[in-house]
Amino acid sequence: MWGRLWPLLLSILTATAVPGPSLRRPSRELDATPRMTIPYEELSGTRHFEGQAQNYSTLLLEEASARLLVGARGALFSLSANDIGDGAHKEIHWEASPEMQSKCHQKGKNNQTECFNHVRFLQRLNSTHLYACGTHAFQPLCAAIDAEAFTLPTSFEEGKEKCPYDPARGFTGLIIDGGLYTATRYEFRSIPDIRRSRHPHSLRTEETPMHWLNDAEFVFSVLVRESKASAVGDDDKVYYFFTERATEEGSGSFTQSRSSHRVARVARVCKGDLGGKKILQKKWTSFLKARLICHIPLYETLRGVCSLDAETSSRTHFYAAFTLSTQWKTLEASAICRYDLAEIQAVFAGPYMEYQDGSRRWGRYEGGVPEPRPGSCITDSLRSQGYNSSQDLPSLVLDFVKLHPLMARPVVPTRGRPLLLKRNVRYTHLTGTPVxxxxxxxYDLLFLGTADGWIHKAVVLGSGMHIIEETQVFREPQSVENLVISLMQHSLYVGAPSGVIQLPLSSCSRYRSCYDCILARDPYCGWDPGTHACMAATTIANRSQGSRTALIQDIERGNRGCESSRDTGPPPPLKTRSVLRGDDVLLPCDQPSNLARALWLLNGSMGLSDGQSGYRVGVDGLLVTDAQPEHSGNYGCYAEENGLRTLLASYSLVVRPATPAPAPKAPDTPGAQLAPDVRLLYVLAIAALGGLCLILASSLLYVACLREGRRGRRRKYSLGRASRAGGSAVQLQTVSGQCPGEEDEGDEEEGAGGLEGSCLQIIPGEGAPAPPPPPPPLPPAELTNGLVALPSRLRRMNGNSYVLLRQSNNGVPAGPCSFAEELSRILEKRKHTQLVEQLDESSV
Structure with a gap:
């Protein structure tokens, strides 16, 4: 049902999200298909690391020292960023003691998953030390680790206000100028909180008279250097992205209960916030939050966020991955939206919401706003008025902040719509980099991790996204829990429950021709006419400017630049197919691109469509059914993609007449000619012998039926003699018609003294040799009627499957039918098929 309702639902939601002509984009265009699919067996250039630990979910890349630091369950690792699998890694064992694990289990926690030390936080503390925190069997601990020696200290710090108890709880943290900024639910039964610790002015969010955070699950945090080149002397800010329960107006329109409805949020605090002097002491005075929507109301569960250009606030923007809310369990889909920092800043400068006690929900605040503006950072303008820090702010402003942390306007995505919608995919993490x-x-290049262990590589193009490829990075399905990009190593690091994978950011050598290279639309790849190869742009970074611009790319359109190039790849070899008239033949053609459409041309001009004159066009190739002499000719298989046409396969098909074998000729000697009356005698004798054979066969059949009657069950007909041990041995390798009638039901004859009953049944697979005397054995790929097995990939041919006849024990059609005639016709056809010389490939 959902398969039929999804396009309609998606179109309605997309069209009604924001008014305007720009949203009249069909939903099928948003549901992007990855151009290339790379299964695990075809991975190249990858590195693997798997230690004795589990849950490699915390990654810290240090480009300067070329080290990748990994936090796992009960361990920390220092890996070479150049090759994480080189074996020269350092390891720290940091397990919870058996006593701590026992106490954790006594609290009702799972001693198989929860009662361990899950390292949740790992950051650079200073020039010599790292700072790490772990759940430590629901008693969090933190430690300052010597980065060079990579050993644990002799003493630890209490982690109750820095790290979550629960390893499954959402958490995010940063170390900024020595201060620790974390957001999670810390203590055993506490409410969520955004805190700053290890700082002269420790701060947290407000809890009374209302909670600023309502059952929040944190996803991501980032420092944006808004003070750089600021004309107003603005402060740096920390942005937090999370999901929480919502009770504001309009938040529950797509749910049955507002109390269970969750929405995505973005919040911010000023780095220079010192808290209030009398009101909001040791509390944030700059905390504000706003709703984050992807303009399809169902997409409310925020899964991952990444920031680009955070060092330059004027260009800072965010990409966020959403999935369907939990109440839509029968429909799985994900969305990607982009948000510009300027739009977020505009929302925080807009109207506020207030909590209305009568309706017990948030509504728009219509009253006056005090000055200085509540929730703003200290700027040059405020300093000129005597407000040098947040502790100088008036009580009226701080009271307003305390009661109005929520903004009225939501933050909408860039251009008012998602960049990507993807069905049957649940994104879990994402990261990106400008290229x-x-x-x-x-161009912004994104890497999206899925819940089943795939990576989608996508480039942002205007108002949409093009998925360059999807890669299966783990043999067994498992969730991608972290992604980190190294520009110096040109690598992507993937953290997951079983280990860490290192992938190259691009595999340009995969594209063999100029057209294939530009169709990929990978910003890292371009066609080099000098070397006649698709190369990574990083490999020619040191060339002269003239050589660098000679690289052929077309990221925007993906189809221009190769018109004057002869590097279209070698033409495919011409293959010959020979088939008898009336047989079927498959001309395989594997499309390497999921976005390409197969085009078949006969003799270079006549286009073939599905169902036309015995042709079936499918993903495996072209199937010619009931081949006739007019089907002979040269067939070309082309891939049509984005306006370009590429020849993939070429065949020469010859349909031979299925004439019966000539009868043996009598010697031309005197006396060889028989008189008419003698020939008549021969005919009568043969007829008499045939009649006797028929009577004898009928008698044997009658006796057999009587024996079956005595045993209380009916006997099935057999097409041949089966060995007493091996059962039925007759198999037919040509699809033939079946006689009318119903199948007889019966049991198999038991014991070694009788033949097994069998009948004809259509099953998938290849046929066995014919009854004795068998023909000479053929290779498995080529059957005796000139047909070969289907290719190993992409089995479906427009919903039809072509199979072989084989004996089984499921009954035989009843009613008048001559199996001998059927067998004779098939064997006669095969006999002539064997006379065809130089049989080439073909398939059912």
């Missing part, structure tokens, strides 16, 4: 192409334009 500047040799020609000059810069």
């Amino acid at each position: 500047t192409t040799p020609a000059g334009p810069t």
Whole structure:
């Protein structure tokens, strides 16, 4: 049902999200298909690390020292960023003691998953030490680790206000100028909180008279250097992204209960916040939050966020991955939206919400706003008025902040709509990087991790996304829990429950021709006419400017630049197919791109469509059914993609007449010619012998039926003699018609003294040799009627499957039918098929 309702639902939601002509984009265009699919067996250039621990979910990349630091369950690792699998890694064992694990289990926690030390936080503390925190069997601990020696200290710090108890609880943290900024639910039964610790002015969010956070699950945090080049002397800010329960107006329109409805949020605090002097002491005075929507109301569960250009606030933007809310369990889908920092800043400068006691929900605040503006950072303008820090703010402003932390306007995505919608996929994490192409334009390249262990590589193009490829990075399905990009190593690091994977950011050598290279639309790849190869732009970074701009790319359109190039790849070899008239033949053609459409041309001009004159066009190739002489000719299989046409396979098909074998000729000697009356005698004798054979066969059949009657069950007909041990041995390798009638039901004859009953049944698979005397054995790929097995990939041919006949024990059609005639016709056809010389590939 959902398969039929999904396009309609998606179209309605997309069209009604924001008014305007720009949203009249069909939903099928948003549901992007990855161009290439790379299964685990075809991975190249990967590195693996798997230690004795589990849950490699915390990653810290240090480009300067070329080290990848990993936090796992009960262990910390220091890996070489160049090759994480080189074996020269350092390891720290940091397990919870058996006593701590026993206490954790006594609290009702799972001693198989929860009662361990899960390292949740790992950051650089200073030039010599790292700072790590772990759940430690629901008694969190933190430690300052010597980065060079990579050993644990002799003493630890209490982690109750820095790290969550629960390893499954959402958590995010940063170390900024020595201060620790964390957001999670810390203590055993506490409410969620955003805190700053290890700082002269420790701060947290407000709890009374109302909670600023309502059952929040934190996803991501980032420092944006808004003080850089600020004309007003603005402060740096920390942005937090999370999901929480919502009770504001309009939040429950797509749910049955507002109390269970969750929405995505973005919140911010000022780095220079010192808290209030009398009101909001040791509390944030700059905390504000706003709703984050992807403009499809169902997408409310925030899964992952990444920031780009955070060092330059004017260009800072965020990408967020959403999934369907938990109440839509029968429909799985994900969405990707982009948010510009300027839009978020505008929302925080807009109207506020207030909690209305009468309706017990949040509504728009219509009253006056005091000055200085509540929730703003200290700027040059405020300093000129005597407000040098948050502790100088008036009580009226602080009271307003305390009661109005929520903004009225939501933060909408760039251009008012998602960049990508993807059905049957649940994104769990994402990261990205801007890529500047040799020609000059810069594109955002995203890597999206899924819940079943795949990575989608996508480039942002205007108002949409193009998924370059999908890669299966783990043999067994498992969730991608972290992604980190190294530009110096040109690598992507993937953290997951079983280990860490290192992948190259691009595999340009996968594209063999100029057209294939530009169709990929990978910002890292371009066609080099000098070397006649698709190369990574990083490998030619040191060339002269003229050589760099000679690299052929077309990221925007993906189809221009190769018109004058002869690097279209070698033409495919011409293959010959020979088939008898009336047989079927498959001309395989594997499309390497999921976005390409197969085009078949006969003799270079006549286009073939599905169902036309005995042709079936499918994902495996072209199936010619009931081949006739007019089907002979040259067939070309082309891939049509984005306006380009590429030849993939070429065949020469010859349909031979299925004439019966000539009868043996009598010697041309005197006396060889028989008189008409003698020939008549021969005919009568043969007829008499045939009649006797028929009577004898009928008698044997009658006796057999009587024996079956005595045993109380009916006997099935057999097409041949089966060995007493091996059962039925007759198999037919040509699809033939079946006689009318119903199948007889019966049991198999038991014991070694009788033949097994069998009948004809259509089953998938290849046929066995014919009854004795068998023909010479053929290779498994080529059957005796000129047909071969289907290719190993992409079995479906427009919903039809072509199979072989084989004996089984499921009954035989009843009613008048001559199996001998059927067998004779098939064997006669095979006999002539064997006379065809130089049989080439074919398939059912």
